[in-house]
Amino acid sequence: MDAIALLTIFVLSIFVGIEVVSKVSAVLHTPLMSGANAIHGVVLVGAILVTGKANTTLELGLGLAAIVLAAINMVGGFVVTDRMLEMFKPKPRDGEAK
Amino acid sequence: MTPTWVRLAELGASVLFILALKGLSSPKTARRGNLLGAAGATIATIVAFFYGEKFYGGPIQHLPLIIVATAIGSVIGWIAAKRVQMTQMPQMVALFNGVGGGAAAVVSTIEFLSAGNPAQTRAALAATVFTVLVGSVSFTGSILTFMKLQELMTSRPVVIPAGRYITSLVGLLTIGSAIVLVTWLDSAGNASSSILFVLLGLSLIMGLLLVLPVGGADVPIVISLLNAFTGLSVAASGYVLGNVLLIVAGTLVGASGTLLTRMMAQAMGRPLTNTLFGAFTAKATTAAGPAEDRPVKSASPEDVAIMLAYARKVIIVPGYGLAVAQAQNTIRELVELLQAKGISVDYAIHPVAGRMPGHMNVLLAEANVPYEQLKEMDEINPEFAETDVALVVGANDVVNPAARNDPSAPIYGMPILNVDQAQQVVFLKRSMRPGFAGIENEVLFDPRTSLLFGDAKESLTKVVSAVKNL
Incomplete structure (x- = not known):
């Protein structure tokens, strides 16, 4: 794809990224950070792509290392976020709050 | 060219990522949002194997090894995420983030090594450089923050002699x-791979120097x-690979993450530049206060129980110490006892109570x-002004008036909870040791303040039984 098309996607993504989180409450800062952290674990895709066409041992070794790291980021990120958010679900407690 | 259905699937994954971030912004939809993100990531990973012969130059190579590596990483990530204590979650996030940054740097490095350089445009080279630099800084920087939070090293600012000059030099x-x-470019039109490795090494060092x-x-x-x-950095690696999905996902995180960082910094009342460069100029001496042997008023659990039971309005200020002592349930028990006596009780949550914004909410x-x-x-x-007792459990920095009064304090400017305005203040503390930021807290020496020393959970348990016996 040509550079300008990629640049267009990049710039539009910036605006979407800012827009979608602009109204987050402070309570959710940590889970949101953690969820975003998991999403960039998708670099796993890049790691698989470069390893799948690796021609030298160096490239293969580095590629496999990148795959392991990226998979830790992605899977660990989503699982830990889910654990945090598990706490937020409304619990069946007889609330005599105030 | 990549098959059309693969690209459509990646479009789907991109949309799922946007919906994930959107969902994560509201408590009701947060969990579903995270699952949507996970679904998007799973789809993206699966279709990566179907990019086709044109992309891989034949069938995908090393397939078994790739699958094994993916499985190993997934299992490590899964186990680590399941095992980690909720109190240690911030450092876990830091670690996951670091390895992701490292992966992005490595991906671009490999593409650089394999691309047969003349094919690379200047723009692709610049993107490679960006990925390697930023990804490596993120890698070592995150690992260092992990070590600080895990208390594998001091959490205080580490000021190395002539640190500013060294950092500037390495930066240049x-x-x-x-x-x-x-x-x-050399005569064949290739960029130098040895310089790339020099850049990689320098960036790794830079990450350490910035975070120390x-x-x-x-x-x-x-x-x-x-x-x-x-x-x-992931977005830039997407540019290097010509991969739209990585650009979208990486940029979404980059943009929302930057905004989130600003919001956090604002919640703490600190301009971002202070956070990053403050320690280069600040002296580490404010840490040791003048008040070593000043008298404090200590109280027994029974005293605390009486103060609480005869109050009309109590505010609890929970801090990291509460979480470390695993005293969340005990404090809830105490609060329920007091409420049964008709006392108004609230929890005051500082935006950065615990170790991160929202951390205390998760723990409670x-x-x-x-x-x-x-x-x-x-x-x-x-x-607070109309509160009889402010009960501070394992918190310190977030109630330290030095943030209001002492311009030389490292936390100066951070908004705090005004416990010093309450009629009486009770601190449950393990020791007189200052908090995470390492500054003395004047409220501790106030005549209206009582201290109950000990592990937060033990102290609270004693207070609970004392309240019951009243």
Whole structure:
């Protein structure tokens, strides 16, 4: 794809990224950070792509290392976020709050 | 060219990522949002194997090894995420973020080594340089923040002699090698791979130098910032590979992460530049206060029980010490006892109580504390003046008036909970040791303040039984 098309996607993504989180409450800062952290674990895709066409041992070794790291980021990120958010679900407690 | 259905699937994954971030912004939809993100990531990973012969130059190579590596990483990530204590979650996020940044740097390096350089445009070279630089900084920086939070090293700012000059020098060398890499091509039109490795090494060192002087309460902000860095680095690796999905996902995280970092910094009342560069100029001497042997008033659990039981309005200020002692359930028990006596009790949650914004909410939610009792700082601060007892459990920096009064304090400017305005203040503390930011707290020496020393959980248990016996 040509550079300008990629640049267009990049710039539009910036605006979407800012827009979608602009109204987050402070309570959710940590889970949101953690969820975003998991999403960039998708670099796993890049790691698989470069390893799948690796021609030298160096490239293969580095590629496999990148795959392991990226998979830790992605899977660990989503699982830990889910654990945090598990706490937020409304619990069946007889609330005599105030 | 990549098959059309693969690209459509990646479009689907991109949409899922946007919906995930959107969902994560609201408590009701947060969990579903996270699952949507996970679904998007799973789809993206699966279709990566179907890019086709044109892309891979034949059938995908090393397929078994790739699958094994993916499985190993997934299992490690899964186990680590399941095993980690909720109190240690911030450093876990830092670690996950760091390895992601490292992966992005490596991906671009491999593409650079394999691409047969003349094919690479200057723009692709620049993107490679960006990924390697930012990804590596994020990698070592995150690992260092992990070590600080895990208390494998001091959490105080580490100021190395002539640190500013060393950092500036390494910074200049890093940028210099980046420029050389993009502009200088040999006679065959290739960029130099040895310079790329020099850049890689310098960037790794740079990550350490940038994070070393960051201390105490600023660490969470740095995690968030490095998270945004990794996002941008992933986006740049997407440019290198010509992969739209990586560009979208990385940029979404980079942009939302930057905004989030700013929001956190604002919640702590610190401009971002202070966080990053403050420690270079600040002296580490404010840490040791003048007040070593000043008298404090200590109280027995029974004294505390009486104070609480005869109050009309009590505000609990939970801090990291509460979480470390696993005392969330005990505090809830105490609160329920007091409420049964008709006393008004609220929790005052500082935006960075715990170790990160929202961390304390997660910890208390885990202990089934009803959501409505948790009050945010702006809401509760005016109420301290009419409060009989402010009970501070394992918190220190977030109630330290030095943030208001002492311009030389590292936390100066951070909004605090005004416990010093309450009629009486009770601190449950393990020792007189200052908090994470390492500053003395004047409230401790106030005549209206009582201290109950000991592990937060043991102390609270004693207070609970004392209240029951009244």
